[in-house]
Amino acid sequence: MRMEPRPVSISQRLTRMNMLVSGASLLLAGVAFAANDVMSFRDTIVKTLAVQAEMVASNSITAVVFDDAQAATDTLKGLAAAPNVVSATVYAAGAQPFARYERDAGTTGLPPLAIPEGQMEASAFAPDAVRLARRIVFEGRPVGMDAIQSDLSALYARLRRHLLLTAAIMLVAMIVAWLVSRLVRRQMTQSLQQVAALTRRVSESNDYSLRAHAGRAATEELTTLVDAFNDMLSRIQERDRELLASHGNLEERVATRTAELNAINNELESFSYSVSHDLRAPLRHVTGFATLLERHAGSALDAQGRRYLRTITDAAQRMGTLIDDLLAFSRMGRTALSKRPVDLGRLVEEAQAEVTDRINGRPVDWNVGPLPIVQGDPALLRPALVNLLSNAIKYSSTREVSRVEIGVSSSTDDEVVVFVRDNGVGFDMAYASKLFGVFQRLHRTDEFAGTGIGLANVRRIVQRHGGRTWAEAKVDAGATFYFSLPSTGGFRDGANDEDGSQSHPTG
């Protein structure tokens, strides 16, 4: 099981940093001083040894020259005053010791150093000893050599003392650093902790009237932080007040506007409804009396008179259709939506039947894919589908066979997109945005009959269901109309078997 690391507080981090920095610098300084001192002490050891060797050499000249080993031994005994000298030997001409001194009897010591030609002395360091040899010169001629070996106990004692001292200083410094940082961090973090606690309280209680106070010992940065924090709180408080005020205002204003808009809209709709409704009565008179006139005086009229009469009748009928459509459009905005699961496949079948009735046996090549069950009002969706299908047939009537394709182009969890595609005259995509507006027509009435309300109605119905409508087309290459509806995610059972992709030309 892995534990989540607990966040470290600033004060702990400060203390650690403080101790780390002071410890590291002290250690470095201590080591550097010790190294420097040990190096110079090494030099001192060699120098001291060289002085001792020179004294032995000069005091041994006569002893060597006059072959007096006892005198040389006496000279060497003087080295007993130097406690570090382990052994010393005087050599006459050969390698055989002439006289020897040993601090502790029986010390064998290291073999004598060879002094390079033309030099007076040579020295060498071993891990626990330093050796030095010096020529004994008489009258310009080397007559012998003395070799001194010293132990390094003084050096190591010094090194030990240095390390102990460094360690002691480090310990004391660490304790002092810890104490100081504890003192400083208490002063410093007090304010920080206060700000942190205050932030928590503000975020929990949404009380923006709270204020932080920089401590007596706060640093400049902390004071700035606390001031900035308080400043921020004041601003938030101010904003909050304004926001609350404007929020109240806004709701009030929205409610007022909505009420106004609703009133205007209702007024407008009832106006257009009553206008449409009231227009029908005189129109019925026009149609009725035109028909009566034709029946009554048709034989008396000449061909031109009859044509006038027929034009009156046709125009009146067209106006009737227009008024009917307008009334339907108006109703569409007012009637309540009663949503339930609707089998779009079944609805398309019904729309197909309705449309087929109106086209007088014109051959249509239907191609209907599997369609889903959607949530909607069938009383509204049916006229929308009828409109789309009749449009498809209407605008492909110039073709030998109208080909109409219905299916699902895409289906997500949220919505299902249904398309209706024809092989008709299509339209210029530049006008695609005008397609679904009221009285927006891309073709002349004498080319294709219509009131210019159908697609506006379709859009209104689809939008009331929470969907969208759009179209794609090319001039003379057919058009595809899309509408989306909120998905229920279901298809009619066995839809594929019954209606799926079935193609049956009617008529």
Next chain:
Amino acid sequence: MSDLSVARTLAGCALVAVALSAAVDAQRAAEYEVKAAYLVNFAKFVVWPAATRPRGDVFAICVVGADPFGRALDDVVRGTQVDGRVVVVRRLASAGVDDDCWILFVSGSEERRVGDVLRAVSGADVLTVSDMPQFVGRGGMIQLVTRDGRVRFEINLAPAEDVGLRVRSELLRVALAVRPARGPRP
């Protein structure tokens, strides 16, 4: 005193041995090589008084009596100098102050006449050296003694200081024995 008698006995024994054996001859030659070297080295540790009498350009080591060194002394002095003077060897039948001797080696052959020899140079700043027994006892300055096969020496400071010769302390330190001066030096 017993030391000296022992030395004498030993010397006597050595003489007998020399007479008997050629090997002892060789040993004796080696001993005199050392003694020759000592004679030269003594010059470095003795300070002669400044110009008490006119001196020549050479530093002569004079041998009075039968020369025991052979070529050894000549080999040692060759090329050496003392105070800028070339060291030479003089072999004398008898000693005298007129000679420019700095060091006078009295051969063992002069044992019976040693008093005359020393008298001949008395008052002159000449360092007298000999390996004959009782040499320092009879007024000589340095007596070479062979001890345990090593050549050592005794110093008699009184006659040396009488003529202004100063023997350096280093030499005194390695001397086998030092007869002190008569009193505080002037």
